[in-house]
Amino acid sequence: MQFLPLGGAGDIGASCYYLNIAGTGIIVDAGLHPRHFGIEALPQFDLLHELPVDAGLITHAHQDHLSALPYLVQQHPYMRIITTPQTRGIAELTLHNSVSILQEQLKGDELLRPYEHEEVDMLVRSIEWKSYHESFDIRGYRHGSTTPIHGSFHDAGHILGAAGILLEHDGRTIYFTGDVNLTQQSIQPGAILPDRTVDTLVLECTHGATESVMLPEWEREAKAMAHRANQILALGGTILIPVFALGKLQEMLCTLWRLMEAGTLSRTDIYTGGVGRKINMAYDRNRYAVRRMDPEFELASVQQKDLYEIENLDELFRQPGIVLASSGMVVERTLSYRIASRCLRHANSGIFIVGYMDPETPGYRLSRSSRGDLIQLTNSAEPESVRCSIDRFRFTSHARREDLLTIVRRLQPSNVILVHGEEEAIHWIGSAILTEHPNMKVRAAEIGRSITLD
Numbered sequence: 001m002q003f004l005p006l007g008g009a010g011d012i013g014a015s016c017y018y019l020n021i022a023g024t025g026i027i028v029d030a031g032l033h034p035r036h037f038g039i040e041a042l043p044q045f046d047l048l049h050e051l052p053v054d055a056g057l058i059t060h061a062h063q064d065h066l067s068a069l070p071y072l073v074q075q076h077p078y079m080r081i082i083t084t085p086q087t088r089g090i091a092e093l094t095l096h097n098s099v100s101i102l103q104e105q106l107k108g109d110e111l112l113r114p115y116e117h118e119e120v121d122m123l124v125r126s127i128e129w130k131s132y133h134e135s136f137d138i139r140g141y142r143h144g145s146t147t148p149i150h151g152s153f154h155d156a157g158h159i160l161g162a163a164g165i166l167l168e169h170d171g172r173t174i175y176f177t178g179d180v181n182l183t184q185q186s187i188q189p190g191a192i193l194p195d196r197t198v199d200t201l202v203l204e205c206t207h208g209a210t211e212s213v214m215l216p217e218w219e220r221e222a223k224a225m226a227h228r229a230n231q232i233l234a235l236g237g238t239i240l241i242p243v244f245a246l247g248k249l250q251e252m253l254c255t256l257w258r259l260m261e262a263g264t265l266s267r268t269d270i271y272t273g274g275v276g277r278k279i280n281m282a283y284d285r286n287r288y289a290v291r292r293m294d295p296e297f298e299l300a301s302v303q304q305k306d307l308y309e310i311e312n313l314d315e316l317f318r319q320p321g322i323v324l325a326s327s328g329m330v331v332e333r334t335l336s337y338r339i340a341s342r343c344l345r346h347a348n349s350g351i352f353i354v355g356y357m358d359p360e361t362p363g364y365r366l367s368r369s370s371r372g373d374l375i376q377l378t379n380s381a382e383p384e385s386v387r388c389s390i391d392r393f394r395f396t397s398h399a400r401r402e403d404l405l406t407i408v409r410r411l412q413p414s415n416v417i418l419v420h421g422e423e424e425a426i427h428w429i430g431s432a433i434l435t436e437h438p439n440m441k442v443r444a445a446e447i448g449r450s451i452t453l454d
């Protein structure tokens with residue numbers, strides 16, 4: 001068994017891993033790097049040169065795990081693609097959304113062209129779907145072993161449809177956690193791990209460098225957020241919460257609704273918009289199909305005003321309200337960026353940072369600023385003073401680092417490969433695993449460096 005990282009090793013980027021099991025080639029995830037543009041954002045597909053590629057399995061529909069899939073399929077048109085039914089449904093929405101984003105980003109780019117809506121339609125139609133725990137077989141198209149590889153998806157908690165992937169062949173097993181969360185959010189319950197041991201574990205490390213006291217329980221953080229929100233709303237202010245359209249928007253919307261229902265948060269207008277609203281519908285449609293904290297709850301029952309119907313964004317600051325806008329990391333040219341730049345000028349308003357911010361994004365700069373500071377949202381932007389308040393809350397959809405160690409304890413692998421984390425995070429997890437299990441072989445994935453698994 002050979003494991004070859006094509007992306008998403010050494011940072012949180014374009015997740016993509018190649019696996020060769022007895023001549024059958026399987027790719028797990030094909031994401032676009034959220035901070036890079038053009039060809040730089042792609043996984044290193046050229047490393048696949050002359051290697052067999054038979055199937056692609058996608059752990060979940062976040063951009064950094066899915067959005068390069070149309071490019072991969074252009075190069076390997078006969079490969080099978082398999083996901084959970086929920087990931088397939090969301091992929092249809094997010095990949096079409098990526099078409100418009102890429103058209104904008106790749107203007108004048110001679111090396112990469114945006115994929116087209118027709119390609120996305122064809123691709124989505126070809127995706128096979130398997131529910132959690134339903135087993136499926138993968139056979140090599142040309143070179144593979146005569147015995148098939150058995151695969152299955154396991155609920156990873158993280159977002160709707162997210163899966164860990166278990167692969168078995170000839171008595172050997174490998175488990176990819178994908179992005180995983182063991183604890184409950186507002187909508188999503190925690191992950192269900194396979195009830196068995198495995199030979200190799202490919203483990204995400206997002207929160208490896210974050211002390212778990214920094215990631216309090218969801219309910220507790222929600223109350224703290226409501227307390228602060230009430231102060232701002234009472235002054236007639238507007239609150240901007242930058243969110244990812246997939247996952248964080250739905251979880252925050254549900255959280256706000258619960259707080260308002262309980263009387264903990266003052267009732268006010270809530271604004272949402274764009275592809276996130278379509279994803280809300282996918283969440284609602286699946287509320288009995290997958291595990292939920294409360295299957296009766298529907299996002300459609302939360303009254304929302306449409307951000308895209310507002311002609312002038314300054315209007316948002318004329319009366320109190322809460323604005324949930326993408327991108328989550330306040331990337332330039334997105335709605336959250338445009339609203340944040342306006343919010344900075346309003347002393348009675350506030351920005352709530354509720355998730356992970358990559359150090360190279362405007363969201364990170366915001367998260368490190370306070371009222372009275374001078375801020376430059378991007379290197380080319382004019383410095384301006386922060387007049388609004390900025391508060392940080394931690395609502396995580398990724399496992400805390402102690403939970404990552406619990407996964408290792410439960411699955412008892414002989415090999416652990418660490419992926420999807422900054423260097424410091426990978427280092428902490430690697431050392432912690434070795435301290436507890438000195439006989440395990442622990443390796444940090446490196447792009448282009450193949451690992452032979454015995």
Ligand SMILES: [Zn+2]
Pocket residue numbers: 060062158179
């Ligand atoms: Zn994710």
